[in-house]
Amino acid sequence: MNVHIEVRRVNEAGEERTRTASIRDVARAADVSYQTVSRVLNDHPSIRPATKQRVLDAMEELRYRPNQAARALVTSRSSTLGVILGSRGEYGPTSSLAAFEDSAREHGYWVNSAYLRDTQPETIRAAVEHLRRQSVEGIVVHAPQVRVFDILAELDVDIPYLGLNTAERGIVELAEDQMRGGKMATEHLIELGHVEIVHVAGPQDWIEAESRMRGYLHALSDADLPTRAPILGDWTADFGYRAALELSHRLDFTAVFAANDAMAVGLMHGFRDVGIDVPRRVSIVGFDDIPLAAHSWPPLTTVHQQFAGLGRRAVTELLRLINADDAPPLLASVEPSLVVRASTARAFGHQ
Amino acid sequence: MNVHIEVRRVNEAGEERTRTASIRDVARAADVSYQTVSRVLNDHPSIRPATKQRVLDAMEELRYRPNQAARALVTSRSSTLGVILGSRGEYGPTSSLAAFEDSAREHGYWVNSAYLRDTQPETIRAAVEHLRRQSVEGIVVHAPQVRVFDILAELDVDIPYLGLNTAERGIVELAEDQMRGGKMATEHLIELGHVEIVHVAGPQDWIEAESRMRGYLHALSDADLPTRAPILGDWTADFGYRAALELSHRLDFTAVFAANDAMAVGLMHGFRDVGIDVPRRVSIVGFDDIPLAAHSWPPLTTVHQQFAGLGRRAVTELLRLINADDAPPLLASVEPSLVVRASTARAFGHQ
C-alpha cells in the first residue's frame, strides 16, 4: 500500500521514467523480505498460507509483473523457443506455427520467430543469430529447403534444433509421411486406371518436394508403370497455370499429381483455358487440402495434412531434445490421408 | 586466447553447464577491461582502432554473443515489438505479419507474437500479459474484432498499442481504405448495370467487415439503389457455399459482393452446384485478392490489398507512438485497388 504510493512517487519526482513495481516493492508492501516474494512466484512449498496471501494481494495491488529479462539473466533459461520459417503467407506453415505457439505456451514456453527472406547463408546466419540473442533454448526449422540444413550444419549451431519434414536431422517419421502421402495420391490415380501420370513437383531443393516425388516414383514402380521426369515447379498457382498450357501441347498423359494444391488449382485453370476437361480428359490430385481445395472447380482430390498436429508435435520433440530426454519418440500422430473429390471423380476408361 | 581455454575449462571442470562467453571473457582475451568491450559493442566513439580490433578478434574467437536479457535488464529496453493476431492461417494477416517482422528487424527490433484462440477477455488479457512480460515496447493488434479493442481499453494497457484496420484507436486511414475498397467493389457492380446487389459480410464484430459493409451501403445510397440487409458470414469458403444454396431459393438479385475471397469462392461453388451461372446469372466480387483468386472458376474480380504495405506501415506507426513522435503520419501507402476478372465479366443486361 505504502509502496504503491512510493512507486508512483518515483514518477512524480521528476524526469524519472515510469518504473514498474519490482519484487522489492511487493516485499515492502507485504512486509516481508523479497526472497519470500520470490518464493511465492516460484511456488515454493514452504511458505505460510497467510504470508503467501499477503504477498499475492500486494502483487495485485501494485500490478506487479515478473521481469522476464531479469529472470532469464539469472537462470540463463529464457523459456523461449525459436522458429525459423522458410516460406511465408502460406496456409500450411502458418497453421503449423499457430499450433506450435499454442502448444509451446501450454508447456510454459514463449515463441520467437524469424522469417527467411531467402536461403542465402548470410540470411540464415542472421536468423539463427537473432534467435540466439534472444537466448532461445531450441529452434524449430520449418524451412524445408535442403540448402538451409546444409548451411545450418556448417554454422555449427550450439543449441538443439529440429527440422520439420526433414529426413536429415529432425522428425524422420514426418518426412516419411510426406512420401507416403505422395504414394497415396499416385496410387489413387493408378487405381482409377491411369497409366500415364505426370508429376508437377515442388522446387528441387525442398525436402518436402523431394519426399512427395519419391512417393510418386515408388507408386509407379510398384505398379510397374513407366516413370516420367517430373516437372519442377515453385508451389505457386501461377506456375501450375503455365505448366498446364505447356502440357497441353503434347497430351500423352491422363492424370497429373501436383505436389501442392495451389499448383493443382493453377493446373485446372490452365487446362480449362485450353479446353481440356478435368476430370474427363485429365484427372488431377493435389497435396495439402487447403480450405479452398473443396471449393475449387472441380473440387480437388488431395492429400490432407495435419498441419496443426505437426506444429504440436514439433514442440514436444524439441522439448525432448532440449531436455536430452532419451525416451522413445511419440507415436507419429500426423498421418496424411487422401480426400477424394471431383477432380478425379471419373475413373479413366469409364469416360 | 587464454580465455578461450578458460571458458572451456569451466565445462570440463565437472557438472558445470556450458557457459557462453561473456563480456569479461572477451575482455580478458583482448587484454582490456570489460567496459572497453562494452564500448566496442555500443560503437562508442573514443576508442583506439587497434584496441577495437583486438576486442573484435577476441569476440570472433570466443564466438561471443551479447546477452539480450542482461542488456534488457539494465537498459529496461527490450527492442522488441509485440503482435497480437486474431486470426490464424489466413493469407492476409500472415502476409502482413511477415512484412511487419522484416520491417521491425530493419529498424533494429525483434518481434514477439501471440495468437488469440478466441476473443474471451481472459484470453486477451493473457496475450497482453505474455507480451508485457517479454517487455515489449509496443503492441500491434491485428485482431480486428471490435470486442478485442473494448477489452483492451478496459485492460488499461500501459504501453503503446495500435490497431490495424481499426477506426477506433489506430491507423485511421487504413480503416478508411477498407471502406473505400467496399465502395469500389460495389460501384463496379453498379456500373455493370446491377441494381439488386447482395452483400455477404464478415462477422458482425469485425471492424474490417463493418468497414467493407459501410462501403457497400455508401455505394448503393450514392447511386440511389435500394439497400438490403447484408448476410453475416464467418469469412470461410464453407459459409459462402451454404449461403449460395440459401440465396438460390429466392433469386431476387443479380450480383453478390462478398466481404472476402474465400466466401466468394464458396459462393461460386454453391451457385454452380445448383445450376446458377456465374457470371451470366449472378456476378460476384470478392475482397483481398488472395493468390488463388486469379485461378478460381471463374477467375474472381476482387479488391487487391497491400498486406505487406500494411505490415510495414504498422512498424513505423508503432515506433512513432513509442517515441511519442508528434510528426504527421506518413501518407497512406496502402490503397486498395480493384482487379477485374471473369466473375463479373458480363455486364448485367448484356446476357
Next chain:
DNA sequence: TTGTATGCGTTATCAA
C-alpha cells in the same frame, strides 16, 4: 582513451 564501481530484477545458496 581507458578503467572502477554500482545497479538493473531475479533466483539460488546459504544461514537463522
Next chain:
DNA sequence: TTGATAACGCATACAA
C-alpha cells in the same frame, strides 16, 4: 518458515 547475500551480464556514471 523466513531472511541475508551473492551472483547473472551488461551499461552507465564517474574517475583516472
